[in-house]
Structures are given as structure tokens and as C-alpha cells.
Amino acid sequence: MKINGNNKRRKNTIIISILVLFLFSIGLISCTTINTKGKKSMYNAENGTTSNNSQKSMNNTKGAKDPNNLEKSTNNTEDTKALNNSEKSMDKAEDTKGPNNSANEDALNKTEDTAVPNNSDDFNPYKKDGRKVVYLTFDDGPSANNTPKILDILDQYNIKATFFLIGENAEQNEELVKEEAAQGNVVGNHTYSHDMNYIYSDPKVFMEDIYKCQSVLSSILGKNYNLKLVRFPGGSFGDRLKPFREELIENGYHYVDWNDLNGDAEHNNVSVENLIYTTKKYAIYDHLVVLMHDAPAKTTTVQALPAIIEYFKSQGYSFETLK
Numbered sequence: 001m002k003i004n005g006n007n008k009r010r011k012n013t014i015i016i017s018i019l020v021l022f023l024f025s026i027g028l029i030s031c032t033t034i035n036t037k038g039k040k041s042m043y044n045a046e047n048g049t050t051s052n053n054s055q056k057s058m059n060n061t062k063g064a065k066d067p068n069n070l071e072k073s074t075n076n077t078e079d080t081k082a083l084n085n086s087e088k089s090m091d092k093a094e095d096t097k098g099p100n101n102s103a104n105e106d107a108l109n110k111t112e113d114t115a116v117p118n119n120s121d122d123f124n125p126y127k128k129d130g131r132k133v134v135y136l137t138f139d140d141g142p143s144a145n146n147t148p149k150i151l152d153i154l155d156q157y158n159i160k161a162t163f164f165l166i167g168e169n170a171e172q173n174e175e176l177v178k179e180e181a182a183q184g185n186v187v188g189n190h191t192y193s194h195d196m197n198y199i200y201s202d203p204k205v206f207m208e209d210i211y212k213c214q215s216v217l218s219s220i221l222g223k224n225y226n227l228k229l230v231r232f233p234g235g236s237f238g239d240r241l242k243p244f245r246e247e248l249i250e251n252g253y254h255y256v257d258w259n260d261l262n263g264d265a266e267h268n269n270v271s272v273e274n275l276i277y278t279t280k281k282y283a284i285y286d287h288l289v290v291l292m293h294d295a296p297a298k299t300t301t302v303q304a305l306p307a308i309i310e311y312f313k314s315q316g317y318s319f320e321t322l323k
Contacts (some may be wrong), residue, residue: 123323125256126287134288134317136161136309137258139190139231141294142169142176149302150294151176151183157309160184162322163294164231167192167213170220177220186321187221188229189213189253196233200240203247210253228253229322256322261291262304268297275304280311288317 125135136154141147141163154161163180165187170177181187191199192212199206210230218225235257236245248255263278264270279290290308292301312319 123254125289125322126259126285128286132286132315132317133320134260134283134290134312135320135322136290136292137164137231137256137322138162138292138294139164139233140166140169140194140298142173142180143294143296143298144173144176145296146294146298146302147173147176147180150305151179151185153302153305153309154185155183157306157319159309159319160186160321161319162186162188162229164188164190165213165217166190166194167209167216168194170213170216174220177217181221181225184321186227186229186323187217187225188227188231188322189217190231191233192216194233199233200244203243206244207247207251210248210251227323230255231257256289258289258291259285260288262301262308264293264298264301265291270300272300272304272307275300276307276311279304279308283312283315288312289322 125133136159138147138150138161142165147163150161160183163185165177167189177187189210190213191206191209193199193209199209214228230248230253232241232244232255236255237257245255260279260282262270262275264275283290292298292305294301309319
């Protein structure tokens with residue numbers, strides 16, 4: 001009986017041992033598999049490869065794994081940046097093509113019905129009369145390099161314009177002043193100094209500068225010159241200049257601003273294309289007073305003038321002078 005009992009114990013011990021060995025073997029195999037996968041995963045990560053799921057994820061990012069695709073992706077990003085920068089540049093360019101200061105914007109926002117010429121002799125260049133009329137005007141001259149060329153162009157087209165002269169410049173270019181008048185152009189007063197800090201310090205100071213310029217023009221053109229036509233440096237716009245406008249009118253002068261411009265006042269050497277573009281952009285009325293400049297630095301204004309004249313002719317405008 002004891003022998004049988006011992007045999008049973010041995011059998012049980014053997015069975016338990018076999019089970020333990022079996023379970024241990026299963027555990028060892030699982031650990032090996034896990035370690036192997038872990039090593040493969042580390043290897044794949046170090047070498048830039050991925051599992052299937054990761055690969056699908058990479059494929060969804062437009063093939064960034066492929067160096068060629070990566071380069072294309074980079075180029076696309078750079079192209080997008082360049083396009084955005086180009087659009088911003090174009091926006092800035094568009095901005096530079098139009099008037100930037102508030103005075104110009106105020107002038108160009110006026111309609112023919114609301115623009116006030118403030119002329120003592122009731123001359124109103126903006127008044128509708130069924131015609132299309134353009135008044136070409138040039139400020140800040142005369143200049144030895146640009147004014148003669150402008151006069152030649154006007155003569156070639158048989159067109160007259162209005163020149164608002166700075167007294168100091170007129171003194172230095174008396175023959176050009178005479179030539180302007182001799183060709184039938186109108187000569188107006190643009191103050192003697194064009195020093196806006198000085199002339200707009202007080203209405204009385206402003207009038208003194210006007211008188212001084214008027215005296216210079218009369219001395220050059222003769223005693224028969226009595227036109228009291230003024231253009232305010234920078235324009236007459238705004239409440240701040242109201243006392244100056246009133247002072248001018250009380251002293252028997254009249255002034256004319258503008259409702260179109262070529263944009264050459266924004267800076268020197270504005271491109272010819274921009275000058276033409278800006279002139280056309282604001283040419284929205286039947287009666288136009290166009291602001292341009294013949295100061296020494298405005299060389300591109302001369303270059304753009306023939307195209308501007310041709311444009312107005314093609315639109316059916318006639319050319320007249322201010323009074």
C-alpha cells in the first residue's frame with residue numbers, strides 16, 4: 001500500500017514538473033518574440049523604415065518619406081510662400097499706384113457736382129456741359145531739364161496746359177516762363193517758396209508768399225499779366241486750411257485743385273507704367289483736372305506724357321487750360 005502511495009506521488013510530481021516545464025517554455029517563447037519585435041522596431045526606427053500602419057500614415061503625408069517627394073513638398077511650400085509674398089507685393093504695388101496722402105484721396109473722392117473751384121470769376125472747370133474736357137496741369141516748375149521737353153510734347157500735339165510756378169524757380173528760369181506763355185499755356189501762382197511749414201504758419205504769411213510770387217511772374221511776363229490763379233502747395237483740402245482759403249479769396253485770388261493725378265508726387269522716378277495706370281484709374285469724370293509735376297526730379301513724367309495724351313484723345317477728351 002505504501003508503494004502504491006509513493007508511486008502516485010511520483011506520478012503527480014512528474015506531471016507537475018512537466019506542466020511547469022511546459023508553462024516555462026511558453027513564457028520563454030513569448031519573451032523571445034517580444035524582444036525580437038522590439039529589436040526590429042528599434043532597427044526600423046533608426047533606419048527610417050516603419051511598420052505598415054506607420055507607412056500608411058507617411059503615405060498620407062504626400063510621400064514625404066521619399067526624398068524626391070520630400071523635395072517636391074519643400075518646393076511646393078516655397079512656391080506657396082513665394083506666391084503669398086508676391087500677392088503681398090502686388091497689394092503694396094497697387095497701393096503705390098494710387099494716391100497715398102489724405103489730401104489726394106479727399107480730392108479724388110470729390111465728384112464733379114460737389115468739387116468747389118472757389119473761383120472769384122465763376123470759372124468752374126468741373127461743371128458739366130455735355131463735353132469731355134481735360135485740363136493738364138504741371139506744378140513746381142519751371143525746371144531746365146523737364147519743362148522744355150514738356151513744352152515740346154505739348155507743341156507736337158498742339159495742346160495747351162496750365163503751369164503753376166514756384167516763384168524761386170521762375171526767377172532762375174525766366175526764359176522758360178516766357179516760353180510757356182508764348183506758346184499759349186497758362187501760368188499760375190504756386191507760392192514763392194513752396195515751404196509748407198512757413199506758408200501755412202499763418203494766413204497772412206501765406207498771402208505774403210503769394211504776393212511775392214505774383215510780383216516775380218509780373219516782372220517776367222509784363223504788366224499785362226494779371227491772372228490771379230493759385231494752386232495751394234499740397235492742395236487746399238481740409239478744415240485746417242479754411243482760413244487760408246478765405247484769406248486768398250478775400251484778396252481777389254481764386255484757386256483750383258484737381259480730381260485726377262498721375263501719382264508722380266509719391267516719390268521720384270515713379271515708373272512710366274504706374275504714372276499711366278494711375279492717370280487712367282482716376283479718369284472717371286467728364287471734366288478732369290490732372291495733377292502732374294515738372295520739377296527737376298520728375299523725368300518719368302515727361303516720358304509718360306505722350307501716352308497720357310494719347311489716352312485722353314482716344315477717350316474723346318478735348319484739352320483746355322484753366323482760367
